[in-house]
Amino acid sequence: MVIKPKVRGFICTNAHPVGCAKSVENQIKYIQGQGFGESGPKNVLVIGCSTGYGLASRITSAFGYGAKTLGICFEKPPTEKRSATAGFYNTAAFHNFAKADGLYADTINGDAFSDEIKAQTIDKIKQDLGKIDLVIYSLASPRRTDPDTGETFKSTLKPVGQAYTTKTYDTDKDKVHEVSLEPANQEEIEHTVKVMGGEDWERWMLQLSEADVLADGCKTTAYTYIGKELTWPIYGQATIGKAKEDLDRAASTIISSLSDKSVSAHVSSLKALVTQASSAIPVMPLYISLIYKVMKEEGTHQGCIEQIAGLFAERLFAENPPVDEANRYRMDGVETNDATQAKIKSLWDQVTQENFHQLSDYAGYNREFLNLFGFEIKDVDYEADVDLLVTW
Ligand code: NAD
16 A cells, blocks of 8 residues: 555644654664663663654664663554554564564553553563663653543643743644633643653552562653743643653652662653654644754754663763752753754744744654654655555
8 A cells, every 4th residue: 555644733644664664763773873881771661662752762772772672652553454653663663673683672552551551561571571770751641541540631731820822833724823822720730740740650660669670770761841931831831841840759759769779760851852742732833843943053953862862871871960950861951052042032033924934944843743654754665555564
């Protein structure tokens, strides 16, 4: 079957298996071209391993440090007529490349928030790996069912405290327009914290510890976005930001409750990038199109793989790495420094429907968006027949 992208709003409803495999291969090649130090992870659990920052973390662990990786994701397999999700094809490709290099890789496809998947993961670790020395927590999800109560919570993307009017770009209608976002009520804030806060990260770490599958000195990190003034009203100081603040609380709890194993837990703040998660956030496509323009001109543009390679080499496995006032690793300085922010702010103030395509790098944003689903990747023949039924 010949597959062309089917874009609906902020998602693409299909994926190209050969393009996804090529994108994974390109990230592997990038990592193989970097020099990583002697000290690194050996047995890694990546929760949210199939796309975006989690996939980059898995690739860095395996191909940068030769680690065995166990991944958890929530992806749809293909049918005769319907392509799998991109994360499914990415994972299949990752398994093939890992196998070719003699690297252990296994993946559990199911709801990471459930205790059932946690139990399956623990069994798998006991069977194949013994103990884990790095746990990456990279989930992005709009809902979570609390395993204790069975209640399902949904996250909301709204400002906190007061309504906020700002510019946004509608990728469907190619339109820059104003958007007014009503503030969240208390319940919406609490539910967002339930979904994207630190409760599940903590639960994972406690269950892994109780099952005695964490190595002494095990490291864990969960990913956050902090941003700056332009995105604070809709991200950093909004419902999602409240949830992300809860990760800081969880990191402290993990450190204190697992002190017998000297577990180190850090929140890592990463830069804004096009991923399936970020393209769903109002304002982000406009903001990211502008930062791509500025950062490409500055020569500081980075994708997921460059950010994560830096996080591993300069923070997670570096001696005495710097942390911020909340004990977080910061890899977002390339975006949040004052000089870069001033340039983005100036473009933000000027941008209108008429000049959007000149002032922004929307072409770059859109290409990276399609790349997420395996489309528009260099050296892939998109006219060729492909087999949808790829698996691992
Ligand atoms: P993504 O959408 O690319 O990846 C999400 C991953 O979570 C996928 O592997 C998916 O399969 C998995 N997943 C979702 N729900 C699941 C479930 N119920 N059970 C098992 N797996 C599930 O997202 P991303 O942008 O890479 O985000 C990962 C983390 O990085 C998030 O915490 C996000 O806030 C953070 N972050 C993102 C950005 C950005 O700009 N994209 C910036 C900084 C930090």
